Amino acid sequence: xxxxxxxxxxxxxxxxxxxxxxxxxxxxxxxxxxxxxxxxxxxxxxxxxxxxxxxxxxxxxxxxxxxxxxxxxxxxxxxxxxxxxxxxxxxxxxxxxxxxxxxxxxxxxxxxxxxxxxxxxxxxxxxxxxxxxxxxxxxxxxxxxxxxxxxxxxxxxxxxxxxxxxxxxxxxxxxxxxxxxxxxxxxxxxxxxxxxxxxxxxxxxxxxxxxxxxxxxxxxxxxxxxxxxxxxx
Amino acid sequence: xxxxxxxxxxxxxxxxxxxxxxxxxxxxxxxxxxxxxxxxxxxxxxxxxxxxxxxxxxxxxxxxxxxxxxxxxxxxxxxxxxxxxxxxxxxxxxxxxxxxxxxxxxxxxxxxxxxxxxxxxxxxxxxxxxxxxxxxxxxxxxxxxxxxxxxxxxxxxxxxxxxxxxxxxxxxxxxxxxxxxxxxxxxxxxxxxxxxxxxxxxxxxxxxxxxxxxxxxxxxxxxxxxxxxxxxx
DNA sequence: GGGTGGATGTCGCGT
DNA sequence: ACGCGACGTCCACCC
Numbered sequence: 368x369x370x371x372x373x374x375x376x377x378x379x380x381x382x383x384x385x386x387x388x389x390x391x392x393x394x395x396x397x398x399x400x401x402x403x404x405x406x407x408x409x410x411x412x413x414x415x416x417x418x419x420x421x422x423x424x425x426x427x428x429x430x431x432x433x434x435x436x437x438x439x440x441x442x443x444x445x446x447x448x449x450x451x452x453x454x455x456x457x458x459x460x461x462x463x464x465x466x467x468x469x470x471x472x473x474x475x476x477x478x479x480x481x482x483x484x485x486x487x488x489x490x491x492x493x494x495x496x497x498x499x500x501x502x503x504x505x506x507x508x509x510x511x512x513x514x515x516x517x518x519x520x521x522x523x524x525x526x527x528x529x530x531x532x533x534x535x536x537x538x539x540x541x542x543x544x545x546x547x548x549x550x551x552x553x554x555x556x557x558x559x560x561x562x563x564x565x566x567x568x569x570x571x572x573x574x575x576x577x578x579x580x581x582x583x584x585x586x587x588x589x590x591x592x593x594x595x596x597x598x599x600x
Numbered sequence: 601x602x603x604x605x606x607x608x609x610x611x612x613x614x615x616x617x618x619x620x621x622x623x624x625x626x627x628x629x630x631x632x633x634x635x636x637x638x639x640x641x642x643x644x645x646x647x648x649x650x651x652x653x654x655x656x657x658x659x660x661x662x663x664x665x666x667x668x669x670x671x672x673x674x675x676x677x678x679x680x681x682x683x684x685x686x687x688x689x690x691x692x693x694x695x696x697x698x699x700x701x702x703x704x705x706x707x708x709x710x711x712x713x714x715x716x717x718x719x720x721x722x723x724x725x726x727x728x729x730x731x732x733x734x735x736x737x738x739x740x741x742x743x744x745x746x747x748x749x750x751x752x753x754x755x756x757x758x759x760x761x762x763x764x765x766x767x768x769x770x771x772x773x774x775x776x777x778x779x780x781x782x783x784x785x786x787x788x789x790x791x792x793x794x795x796x797x798x799x800x801x802x803x804x805x806x807x808x809x810x811x812x813x814x815x816x817x818x819x820x821x822x823x824x825x826x827x828x829x830x831x832x833x
Numbered sequence: 834g835g836g837t838g839g840a841t842g843t844c845g846c847g848t
Numbered sequence: 849a850c851g852c853g854a855c856g857t858c859c860a861c862c863c
Contacts, residue, residue: 388625388646388658388660390623390625390646390708392621392623392708392710396716399841400841401841402722402775402841403720403721403722403723403774403831403840403841404720404721404722404833404841405718405719405720405721405841406718406719407716407717407718407719408715408716408717409716410712410713410714410715410716411710411711411712411713411714412712412714413621413623413648413710415646415658417658417660417661417662418660418661419660419661419662421661421662421663423658423663425621425648425650425656426712426714427621427650427651427652427712427714428650428651428652428654428671428714429650429652429654429671429858429859430654430656430665430668430670430671430857430858430859431840431842431858431859433718434718434841435663435841436841437663437841437843438661438662438663438843459849460841462841472710473708473710475623475625475706475708477625477644477646477705477706478644479643479644479645479659479660480643480644481643481644481645481659481660481661482641482643483629483640483641483642483643484640484641485638485639485640485666485667486638486639486640487636487637487638487856488636488637488638489635489636489637489856490636490854490855490856491854491855492854515847519814519817520779520814520818521779521814521851521852521853522847522852522853540854541636541854541855541856542635542855542856543835545836545837545838546753546754546787546836546837546838547780547783547784547837547838550780550783550784550786550787551780551783551853553783554779554783554818579835579836579837580836581752581753581754581836581837582836584752585753585787598636600636600637632856634856635856636855636856637856638856662843662844663842663843663844664843664844664855664857667856668856670856670858671858692834693856695856720840720841722841723839723840723841724839724840725839748861748862754836754837754838755837755838755862773839774839774840774841775840775841776850778851778852778853779851779852779853780852780853784838812850812851812852813851814851814852
């Protein structure tokens, strides 16, 4: 049995038991099996184990971890064939992640306290507030009546009426949109037209900073409209 | 000037200059400005700086970094008001990330070599192979003619013909699908019907493990079909 | 560089 | 738990 690996394992397990964040840097291979499955051969990577049950395997490249396990998983440290072996499992869906370290360059443990909340601005919610405060940005005479109004096709971002008494469905997007957003708006408009048994006209307006060419064509085909507007800030 | 902070900064900068992966654990606050903007007050977090220009700020919770910078950014270490300050920038879009450390518990540098490729199975591509090898899984008599066939509404996953000579559009999803996938399939079918000047019938089939209730209704409304099929493995 | 859609997407909210 | 849609989504691929 590799004595260093044994000590390393004890260090990792102590961190896990203490509810600390544990990082392991070393040469490892990784197996994942669950919703999909993957194999990753040997290489130098950073493993991050969080006290909430998250596991992240990061290579030298990319924002995304090459392998991971979401929060709520159980992490175990083992000695398998003399190697440090991290075994992480979850249920619903059943998923396992196994990281085998041929060598470990460093193990670190961190006691974490973090009470601060992240505050973000420039989101779709901010755009919604902007429209609700100044409905004329969408169109003169537009009057919002509800947000998240339910329809058979899902919840409409802003539901209201125009100056002529027509129903208006507003779909908000914080950034430039493609065909998917048009499809979304179309589903809501179609559902509302089906639901309005009287002859009320239902208009659909996509509110976003800009649209792609294809999205613009789709809007025209469906008789939907577009208003250019950005989130505040 | 804080001597420790100065040494810490030198260590971080040396790692960045050497093209190593650098981790910093400590108490910090974070400012981000770009496509959106955010502020995060003091707390204990792990900062990961990758040689490809990625920056990740991880709290004790969650799969997602609380703040980040994607690959390709320039990282600088600074001493600002005696604190270690990491300043990361990118262009198109213009974005900045600033991490200010009130205290640093540990800095680590790792020289990384990783030649292995991740191999994943159970993806949509695997499902496509399964259908192409056994087209009858979709329907007896189905004959695939093309993958990624272009239409005015985008590329169709699998295009083919059925036993009666009708055109068939197959949209593949590796997992249970909702209304968005139906909208996608509908866009392709509508586009192809518009493009087929002869009277060819165009059928749309959604191939996925399962569908939600709402998606099922939408399929019925649009006269589209569903075939239950999972990716192999 | 922009468009388009996949992803082990994750995350939060509502039912 | 599942459905649904947002996300600073990221990411690969094609144009």
